Amino acid sequence: MLKAVLIDDEEIALDVLEIVLHEVGGVFVERKFLQVDEAFAYLEDTEVDLIFLDIEMPGMNGLIAAERLSLSCPGSQIIFVTAYQEYAVEAFEVNAFGYLLKPVSKERLAKTLERYQFRFRQREQVQSKPIRSSAEEELEPIGETEETSLHLNVLGSMELYDSDHSLVTWRTKKAKEMFAYLWHYDGNPVQRNRILEDMWPEHTLDRAQALFHTTLYHLRNTLKNAGFQDAVMFGDERYWMRLEGIVSDKSQLGALMHYKDGDLSVVGELVKLYRGDYLESENYAWAAARRYEIRAAYLQSLQQLLPLAGRLERESILRKLIMLEPYTEVHYRLLLKDLKEAGEGAAARNLHNLMVDRFRNELGIEISLE
Template sequence: MRVILVDDERLALDYLERQLMKLADIEIVGKYSDPIVGRKEILQARVDVLFLDISLPEINGIELAEQILETKPDINVVFVTAYNEYAVKAFELNALDYIVKPIRIERLTKTVDRVRERLEIKQEYTTAANQCIKMNLFRQVSVELGSGSSTILQWRTTKAQELFLYLLQYRDQLVRKTTLIDLLWPEYESDKVYSQLYTSVYHIRKTLKPYGDHFQIMNTTEGYILNINQVCLDIENWETRLKDLPPISSETVDEYVESMKLYTGDYLQEYDYWWAESERQRLKALWLNTSMEIADWYLEQELLDKAVMSYQQICSLQPQEETPHFALMKVCAMQHNDVMVHRLYRELSEVLLKELSVEPNQEISDWYRDWCEKAGSKV
C-alpha cells in the first residue's frame, strides 16, 4: 500500500510515519509539511492513500483534498486532525476515514484495514471489467465478480434502486420517461418531476461506474434503454438451462434436479414492486410445473420415496398449491401412511381458508372422504 502523509507539524508527521511502519505492507512514498509541495507530488505519484491534516497553512486540508480528488478521484483520503468539527464535511467529500489526534495504533489499524478492503474491491472491479459477471435476481439482487465474491449494490436512494431494476427487467427495450414518472413519482408536480428522474439516472450511472461497459444506459428523447454486456443473469441462465434439457428420463432426471437447485428464491423476492409480480409469477409457474414433472416421473417409475420428497418440497415452498398436496396425499395413501394423509388435508384446508377464504376443491374433498370411508378413518 503506497501512502503519502501531509501535516504542517513535523513531529506529527514523524509520529504518524512510525505508527504506520508498525503495520505490514505499508510503503511511505512521501511526507510533506508544505501542502503546496505535497499536492504537486501527490498528483504526479502513484498513491493508494493520503493521510491529510485538515488544519494546514495557506490552504485548508478539505479544500486541498477537493483539488486532489478532481484529478485523482480514486485516491483514498484519510483526514487526520486534532479537531472533530470537520467530520461531517469530511464524509460529504467521500473521505475514507477520519482520525482524531492523538492517533492510537488500534484505531489506525482499523483505518488501514478499510483501505485494504477498498483496494481489494477495486481490483476485483478492474478484473471484472474484462470478463463476464453474474447478477443474481432470485430473492435479493447481488453481483458476483470473477473471484466469486458477492456484492449487494449500494444505492443512493430507493427510487434509484427501483428505477434500475425496472430498466433491467425491460432491458434492451425503450422505456419512456412518462412511464417511469407515472411509476415512481405520480404525486410530483410536472415542473419538478423530471429533475427527480434525471437525478436518479445520474445516481444509477454513478453506482454502476465500477462495472465499466457491463451496464450502459442510453438516452433518447422519449426515454432510456438499458443495455447489458457480458452480464450473466441467474434467471436467464436457469430458464435457458431448463429449456435446453431433453425430456425427463432416467438419463436426464439428475440434470433436472441439479438445474432446479439454481432457483434459490422468487424473482426479486425481497422487493415489494407490483410491476415485478407478473414476471415473478411466470418464473414461479415454470418452477412449479418443472418440479411437478420431476415428482410425477418418480411416481411413474414407482420410486415412491423420491416422489414423496419431491412433492413435500413443492408443498413446503408453495403451500397454497392444491395439485402437489393432492398428489402427495395419494402417494401417502398408497404407502398406508394414514396419519400423513390426514395431516396434509388438514394443512391444505387451513392455509386455503386463512389465505384465500376457500376450501380444497371438490375433487380433493370427494377423494378425501372416499379414502376415509375405505380406510375406516374419520374425516
C-alpha cells in the same frame, strides 16, 4: 483557439458570458442562440469544442438538451451555466464537463477552461502514440482486458454481485429499483416518460424528472464502481441497459426449464434455483405481470417433469409444489401416496399433520383422508 456556441433564453446572459469569455481569452464564440432547436440545426453541420448551455429554458430543459447534444455532438463538451445550484448532480449525470453558476466569475471560468485544455492535451498525446504490434500487445498482463461480469439474483429477492463476488450496495432504494427496471426490459429502450410514470407515479412531472436524473446519476456511479462502465445507454429520448456483462439466475432458470424429455439431471438445480417469485421481496408494481408469467412457466415445467421423475426427484418436485401452492390438495395427496408406498411412515404422518393443520386453521376446511 477553442470554438464555442452559447445557448440561453436570456439575451443579456448571452452577452455577459461572451464578454467574460473574451476577457479570459482562448475561446472564440461562433454563435449565440436563444432557442435550443436553432442550436441543434447549426451544430448538425458545425463542430465546436465547447457548448455553454443554460438549464432553465422554455420549450426544452437544458438537461434533456444536453442528452441529445451528447449524442449528436460527441466531440463537444457541455458546460452548464445556470443560476440554480441544485442541478449540479443532474448536470454531471448527463456527463457535463463543467457547471458554472451565474453570474459567472472569471476565476471559475478560467479554471474550467484550463481543465479542458489539460484533458484535451492528454487526449492528443494518447492519440499520437504509435500503434503497437500484435507481439507487443501479447505482453499485456492476462486479465487486463477481460469483460467484467456481474451476477444478478432476481428470484425471491434481488442481489447484485460484482466480479469479485462482493454484494453491490445501493446509494438509494430508487437506484436499486431503476437498475431492476432497466434490466427488466431485456436491453430494449424505454421512453423516459414511461420510466417516470412507472417509478414516480405519485409526483408531478417536474419533480419526477428531477428525481429521475438524481437516481440515474447514483445508478451509473454504483455500476461504474462495480467495474461496469457505460451500463446505461441513452438515445431518442429512451434509456436501456447493456446486458452482455450481466449473468442472472432468471436466465439460468429459463435454460433449465427448456430441458430435453427424459433428462432428469435438471431436477435438483431446477428446484434449488427457484428461491421465490420474480423480485418477490421488492414487490415492484411494474414487475407484477412478469412475476406471474415466470411463476406459471415454472409450475408448468415442474408438472411436466413429475410423471418422468423417479421417487426421490418426484418427492423433491412435490415438496416444491406444496411450498409454492400450499392450498392445492392434490400435491399433498400425491406425496402422501408416494411416502406410504416407500414405507416412510413418519414422513407421511408429518405431511398429513401439516396438511390438516393448514387447511383447518388457515382456511377453515376439514380434510378427509382414507
